[in-house]
Amino acid sequence: MAAKTNEKEVDYVSKQANLTAQIESERQAAKRWWDEYGMCYLENARPEDFTYDNRVLALKTKLADPKFQHAALNTTSADYGCRPPFKELCICEPCHVCEYKIASRSCGYIKRDGLDLSDGSDLVVDQPLLALTDWFLTEEEITASRGGAPRNDLSTYTTGNDVTTYTVTKEFFDAAFQDLSDTGEGDRVMLTAWSTDLIPFQPDVDGGNKSNFHDVFSGVIDRGGSFHALVWANILEASQNTNVRDGINAIPASSTTGEKPIFLFDDRMRTTASSHHQKTLIIAPANSTNSDDHPVAFVGGIDITSDRWDTMYHNVSSLREVTGINTAYQGWLDAHVRIHGPAAKDVAANFLGRWNSGYLPTQNLADDLLDFENPPYTGLTPLNYTSSTTNSSLGHQNVQILRTYSCKYKHYKEFAPHGESSLFQARIKALKNAKNFIYIEDQYFVLVPELLDAILEVMPTIQRLIVVVQHLDTTLKTTGYEKYLFDMVAPIQQLYPNKFQMYSTKRDLQLYIHTKIVVIDDVYLSVGSANWNRRSMTSDTELGANIIDDLAIKSPDGIAVLKTARDVRIRKFRELTGLSYEELDAMTLINAANQLDVAAANSSSCIEAYQVEKQTYFTAYTDIVRETVDPQDTC
Numbered sequence: 001m002a003a004k005t006n007e008k009e010v011d012y013v014s015k016q017a018n019l020t021a022q023i024e025s026e027r028q029a030a031k032r033w034w035d036e037y038g039m040c041y042l043e044n045a046r047p048e049d050f051t052y053d054n055r056v057l058a059l060k061t062k063l064a065d066p067k068f069q070h071a072a073l074n075t076t077s078a079d080y081g082c083r084p085p086f087k088e089l090c091i092c093e094p095c096h097v098c099e100y101k102i103a104s105r106s107c108g109y110i111k112r113d114g115l116d117l118s119d120g121s122d123l124v125v126d127q128p129l130l131a132l133t134d135w136f137l138t139e140e141e142i143t144a145s146r147g148g149a150p151r152n153d154l155s156t157y158t159t160g161n162d163v164t165t166y167t168v169t170k171e172f173f174d175a176a177f178q179d180l181s182d183t184g185e186g187d188r189v190m191l192t193a194w195s196t197d198l199i200p201f202q203p204d205v206d207g208g209n210k211s212n213f214h215d216v217f218s219g220v221i222d223r224g225g226s227f228h229a230l231v232w233a234n235i236l237e238a239s240q241n242t243n244v245r246d247g248i249n250a251i252p253a254s255s256t257t258g259e260k261p262i263f264l265f266d267d268r269m270r271t272t273a274s275s276h277h278q279k280t281l282i283i284a285p286a287n288s289t290n291s292d293d294h295p296v297a298f299v300g301g302i303d304i305t306s307d308r309w310d311t312m313y314h315n316v317s318s319l320r321e322v323t324g325i326n327t328a329y330q331g332w333l334d335a336h337v338r339i340h341g342p343a344a345k346d347v348a349a350n351f352l353g354r355w356n357s358g359y360l361p362t363q364n365l366a367d368d369l370l371d372f373e374n375p376p377y378t379g380l381t382p383l384n385y386t387s388s389t390t391n392s393s394l395g396h397q398n399v400q401i402l403r404t405y406s407c408k409y410k411h412y413k414e415f416a417p418h419g420e421s422s423l424f425q426a427r428i429k430a431l432k433n434a435k436n437f438i439y440i441e442d443q444y445f446v447l448v449p450e451l452l453d454a455i456l457e458v459m460p461t462i463q464r465l466i467v468v469v470q471h472l473d474t475t476l477k478t479t480g481y482e483k484y485l486f487d488m489v490a491p492i493q494q495l496y497p498n499k500f501q502m503y504s505t506k507r508d509l510q511l512y513i514h515t516k517i518v519v520i521d522d523v524y525l526s527v528g529s530a531n532w533n534r535r536s537m538t539s540d541t542e543l544g545a546n547i548i549d550d551l552a553i554k555s556p557d558g559i560a561v562l563k564t565a566r567d568v569r570i571r572k573f574r575e576l577t578g579l580s581y582e583e584l585d586a587m588t589l590i591n592a593a594n595q596l597d598v599a600a601a602n603s604s605s606c607i608e609a610y611q612v613e614k615q616t617y618f619t620a621y622t623d624i625v626r627e628t629v630d631p632q633d634t635c
Contacts, residue, residue: 094611096490097497112494119498120463121590125557126435128521132157132548134433135524136400137426145425147407147418147635153353154346154401155390161341162395163547165527165564167571168312170204172302172336177201179283179296179338180216185224185256186286188383189217190351192278192543193231194529196244197305203323204316213304214247217261224256228380230354232276233267233362233372240306241265242371249375265372266354266361270409270539273628277536278403278543279303279336279529282348288385292392295383297344299401299545300336300527301443301516308332312575314511314606330510333441333575335517335568337527337545341392343399348383350403350543353415355380396550397564402426404530404542407635419635423530423544424537427451427518430546434458434520436557437589438465439569441515442532445469445502446484446630451532452491459496464593468576469532470513471504471610479629480621484533486612501593503576503600504610511606516544519569522561522589524548534632556588576607 092098092107101108109115129135139156143149166172180201183189200208201216217227229248234241245263253260266276279302284295302308306327309320314331339347356379362372405412407419431438431454438455445467455465472482492500505511518526528544530536551563570584573592577584577599584592599605 094493094613096486096614097493109497110494114495116460116496117498118496119590120437123461123463125463125559125589126461127559128435128523128561129433130523130548130552130560130562132159132398135430135548136398136546137402137422137429141425141429142422145422146416146420149416149418151420151422153349153415155342157398157400158342158346158390158392159398160392160394161339161343161397161399162392163340163397163399163545163549163564164338165525165568165571166300166302166336166338167568167575169302169308169310169332169334169336170312172298172300172334172338173201173304173309175338176281176298176304177211177216180220183220183223183225183283184286187220187223187225188282188284188286189220189225189227190280190282190284190348190355191227191229191231191304192276192280192351192354193229193303193305194275194277194279195234195237195241195303195305196229196231197237197240198244198247199304199306199309199325200323201304201309203309203319203325208323213244214251217248218251221251221254221259221261224254224259226257226259227261228351228355229261229263230266230276230351231263233265233367233370234275235272235370237305238370238372262375262377264355264361264374264377265367267364267367267372268354268357268359268361268409268411269541270406270633271631272366274406274535274631275540277529277531277540278350280347280351280543282344282351284344284348284383288387291387292394293385293387294341294392294394295344295348295385297339297347298336299339299347299529299543301334301514301529302336307512308334308514314509329512331512333505333511333513333515335441335515335527335572337547339397339399339545341394341397341399342387342389343401343545345383345385345389346401347543350401350415352380352382354541357411357414359411359413398548398550400426400546402528402544402546404536404538404540406539406541406633408539408633419633421538423528423542424450426546427526427537428454430518430520430524430526431455432457433524434462436521436559437463437593439517439519439572440466440532441468441513441517441572443470443514443516444481444485444531444533445488446481446533447487448532448534448537451537452488455492456495459492459499463499463590465492465496465500466593466596467500467502468513468515468572468607469502469504469610471507472612480618480625481629482612482615483618483621484626484630486614486618488532489612490614501596502610503596503607505606506608509606517568517572519565519572522555522566522569525565525568534626534630538633539631556586576605578602578605 091100099110136157198213201211248263281298310332317330320326402423403420404423405416405420525547530542549564552560555561577595600609
């Protein structure tokens with residue numbers, strides 16, 4: 001990231017050249033201008049010292065003048081009453097990284113202990129860790145993340161899963177529609193969601209007339225299957241979710257099995273600001289006669305609701321509009337995986353633990369007032385499979401299911417009596433394993449101190465940290481999220497300005513980045529519901545899948561990497577750069593990462609460079625405010 005002149009500030013300075021020529025008026029104008037930018041003002045200087053015929057030129061002259069420097073650099077003098085000067089006067093941007101150099105009369109990086117100007121291309125590419133045991137949490141580490149309570153309902157990790165990855169939302173909706181359409185008598189379908197809506201799974205087929213949410217799940221019941229849904233009591237989208245509940249719960253019982261679908265709202269959270277954020281869909285066939293029969297589970301960041309369906313090219317806004325997909329955005333970036341194997345049993349066990357809890361949801365007056373009432377329901381039986389709960393021969397992917405449950409909420413006693421932060425601990429462990437690069441695509445990238453520390457630990461030796469994040473709208477800025485983003489980004493940029501790349505989508509495209517993935521060294525892949533913030537790591541309910549496969553391939557960097565993680569990274573880069581898969585597949589990591597810069601400068605791509613600056617209003621956001629909007633539940 002190269003330092004550059006802040007045109008906005010220079011333009012502001014230039015306009016001051018037209019101020020009155022009267023010496024005293026000019027002196028007062030200069031004083032006001034300096035005060036605005038935190039400069040020190042030398043009260044006993046002669047008025048003519050502050051006359052500017054051209055403020056840009058004069059500013060540079062004054063910066064080089066010893067008398068001016070004495071005033072400006074003395075930040076504690078009682079004579080001058082100075083506030084920190086050059087720390088606030090910003091001629092170069094980004095202001096927390098760059099400064100004006102008096103000697104060269106140009107912008108350059110602020111010198112700090114540990115400043116590393118490498119762009120990573122000078123570093124030797126290291127062989128990354130390939131063993132699953134290097135990346136996955138041990139049983140002991142999972143137990144520790146649960147306050148000492150063993151996780152008996154889920155495996156530590158599973159092997160031999162068949163995992164399909166979806167880097168475009170249409171891919172997920174097509175696959176889920178096909179699996180749901182193939183269900184038969186006795187098959188079980190279970191859904192956890194943050195939100196739902198009566199949208200089509202396939203708006204690009206017959207206008208979505210045959211794939212509406214209601215019709216798809218009604219079809220499951222008609223064929224003799226069952227459907228049970230646990231959906232957050234989402235105040236933000238109450239109307240659409242109550243419509244789905246009413247429609248699903250009104251579906252008649254199956255004429256062959258008597259099964260009736262049940263849609264429940266779930267409000268069992270620590271605070272009203274907390275959310276159930278898990279996004280899972282489990283399809284468990286009834287007939288399990290083979291020793292390697294396993295259910296299917298979809299895990300990731302995609303809810304079956306409005307705005308989500310989109311293509312890789314984000315060019316179907318008209319279709320999205322006429323089929324009822326669009327509500328707030330013109331396109332969507334996200335990711336999901338389909339797991340066929342023993343890891344799907346872990347996802348199902350998570351659902352059953354929540355469903356069968358003795359502490360019932362929506363039991364207070366507020367739920368009644370918000371129309372979040374639930375129908376009567378009973379517990380569900382465990383899945384009945386003879387196959388292994390830990391291994392399979394269906395595929396080559398090893399999977400660890402990780403979760404977040406708040407340790408401060410006391411009604412998860414059946415499945416997380418002291419909470420669970422395995423997802424958080426696994427992310428810290430994975431980041432510290434990075435040898436060459438980290439790729440993060442997330443809805444947020446705000447300060448989580450433990451994650452920042454892990455990144456800073458490996459930054460000296462990795463080639464690149466690449467972050468693709470949703471730009472902040474006004475609503476999020478009012479909650480302090482711009483400050484929290486700055487607090488995460490600034491320490492990295494200040495020390496490693498050329499290794500750190502950050503992007504968002506071009507604002508005029510009105511796309512939304514909702515992805516929650518991490519790819520490290522083209523070996524490790526993490527996909528789930530958890531955002532890069534404190535609440536997802538410690539407070540909201542979350543579920544993710546960390547994936548290490550058995551398929552090693554040689555990369556253009558001359559090292560062994562793993563097929564699944566690399567494939568996801570290349571497909572994401574393809575979406576962002578517009579280059580072909582084959583072009584990106586042939587590139588080293590550095591060359592591929594540099595193509596993101598090229599794309600960001602290209603008007604035809606979907607991304608642009610993203611920068612956040614320190615704002616004066618950040619001081620208004622105290623720890624009390626943050627604890628409300630982004631709590632950190634530690635016990």
